[in-house]
Every structure is written in structure tokens, then in C-alpha cells.
Amino acid sequence: AGCGGDSGSGSGNDDGKITMGFAQVGAESGWRTANTKSIQESAKAAGIELKFSDAQQKQENQIKAIRSYIAQKVDVIAFSPVIESGWDQVLKEAKDAEIPVILTDRAVDSKDTSLYETFIGSDFVLEGKKAGEWLVEDSKAAKGPVNVIQLEGTTGAAPANDRKSGFADAIKADPKIKVVASQDGDFTRAKGKEVMEALLKAHPEANVLYAHNDDMGLGAIEAIEAAGKKPGVDIKIVTVDAVKDGMTALSEGKINFIVECSPLLGPQLMDLAKQVVDGKKVEKRILTEETTFTQEQAKAALPDRKY
Ligand code: AHR
Numbered sequence: 001a002g003c004g005g006d007s008g009s010g011s012g013n014d015d016g017k018i019t020m021g022f023a024q025v026g027a028e029s030g031w032r033t034a035n036t037k038s039i040q041e042s043a044k045a046a047g048i049e050l051k052f053s054d055a056q057q058k059q060e061n062q063i064k065a066i067r068s069y070i071a072q073k074v075d076v077i078a079f080s081p082v083i084e085s086g087w088d089q090v091l092k093e094a095k096d097a098e099i100p101v102i103l104t105d106r107a108v109d110s111k112d113t114s115l116y117e118t119f120i121g122s123d124f125v126l127e128g129k130k131a132g133e134w135l136v137e138d139s140k141a142a143k144g145p146v147n148v149i150q151l152e153g154t155t156g157a158a159p160a161n162d163r164k165s166g167f168a169d170a171i172k173a174d175p176k177i178k179v180v181a182s183q184d185g186d187f188t189r190a191k192g193k194e195v196m197e198a199l200l201k202a203h204p205e206a207n208v209l210y211a212h213n214d215d216m217g218l219g220a221i222e223a224i225e226a227a228g229k230k231p232g233v234d235i236k237i238v239t240v241d242a243v244k245d246g247m248t249a250l251s252e253g254k255i256n257f258i259v260e261c262s263p264l265l266g267p268q269l270m271d272l273a274k275q276v277v278d279g280k281k282v283e284k285r286i287l288t289e290e291t292t293f294t295q296e297q298a299k300a301a302l303p304d305r306k307y
Pocket of ligand 1: 028029030031105106159187212214215240241261
């Protein structure tokens, strides 16, 4: 295996097998677990040797992992950047070593787009917009103010930045809707619960929760119930992801609407890896297809939900 036939690159062995180094964000959510599984299973199915690392949501761990993949002369590096900024240096190192890089799930803000081959993942701004549009529609009948608590994903992460801005844009359509508090819940259930506990005390007027992922929403549901309120009724809830636990809560009426974000990026990623290792040009941006779910739609979709 090798990149562009250059003897200075490639896995260093001539077995013809592609080696991929994948630097994962962590295991912060049900979405991430499904994403990791998809990548590991599809690498196996595609006959790609996978070197996998979990950065525990720390950028420095991801940078270390990428440097180690460069040192091991893998054929291709793929990663899901925990935050958007601060990647130029390590991406240059990969480029100098002639190892192609594929971004999956989350973007980097590097101006020099030649530092990576392609980026496969969701349109997070659109996801935020869909959440906001649902709330605008749902609030049409509301007489009083619609006071939203927002649980944000990891500070600086592309899905946190974009889901926030897409939502903010959409809710401008109705001046009744106000975000009364917005705080980082790090995409985890535990942090979602902890932050929601505090925000419910500080904002008893809140009647909507917008959580940037299902896990934070599920944590928040525990806090809402502990505060003696009914999730989905006293506090309406809209989240992003549509993992099984989120879909279950949606079908039970505890969540009101979920915007889907697909974690099943593995098969397409392996296809792309083969192409870039072959020196083929691929599309610079590949968008994931996704939908939205109401409570009724969740009930219908749940039996076949794979993750
Ligand atoms: O980058 C995708 C996001 O990361 C998912 O929506 C969230 O659940 C995960 O932690």
C-alpha cells in the first residue's frame, strides 16, 4: 500500500493492504458509540487495517494520535476533530509526509483546504435550523413567552457552534421565543443533567429545552423530573441525533422533536479512503442524508432503529 506511489509514504509494507489511522473524539454519547462501531465494522468489511484511538474529548490527545499515525507511515488518516480550530500544524505534518487526511463528522476551520482531501458529515447549521423551525411552528398556538434553555455541545466544536447559530437564525421568526440561558453540557448525559439542574433553579420561567444532542437531553430529563416537572409537557424538548435512547424518550412523550444526525459514516469513509489512497480526486464536501422525527414517527421507526 502507499500514497501516490511515492516510496517515502505508505504503510511501509507491500502487502497491498490499506492501513488507516483513525483519531476518534471520545465515547461521550450514544451517537459516538454508534459512529465508532460503524467505522470499526466497515473497516473490517472493506479489508482495511484500522489503527483506532480515543482522545477522551481532548484535542492534545488527538494531535498526539495523528502524529503517531504519521510516524507509523499509515496510508491514510481520518479523524473527527473535537474542536474546529488549531489543526493547521499537524495537518501540515501529514501533508509533508504525503499521507492523505479525511475529515469525518466535524470540520476544521483551516483556511488552507489543501490540508485535507475531503470532509464527510452533516450540515450542523441546517440541523439547528430544523430544530428552530420546529419550535417556531410549535409556538404558534402559545399565548405567553417561549423561554428556552439551550444545552450546548462541547465549546468550540463544530456541531455546538453551528447548531447554536442555525437555531438562533430560525427562532428570529417569532419574537415570543427567547433563549434565556445557554450553557456547555459537553455532549454528555452527566453534564446535561448537572447543568440542567442549575439552570432550572436559575430560570423557573423556562418552558423549552433545546439540547444539541440526545444524551444531554436525556440527562436533562432526569433533572426536570427531579424538579417535579413533566418533560415534554411542562418543558418541551427538542434535541439532535435520534439515537435509540433518544427515540425511545420521544416515543414516550418525554421529548417532543428530534433532528436526525447520522453516525453511520463508516462505509462511505472506507470507500473514500480507497479512492484517495489510489490518488483519485474526490468531492471536497460530502453531505450526510438525514431526516427529523415527531413522536409518532419515532414510534414507527423504533423497531428498526439500529443504534
Ligand atoms: O459531532 C457529532 C456530535 O457529537 C453528535 O451530535 C453528538 O452526540 C456527539 O457527541
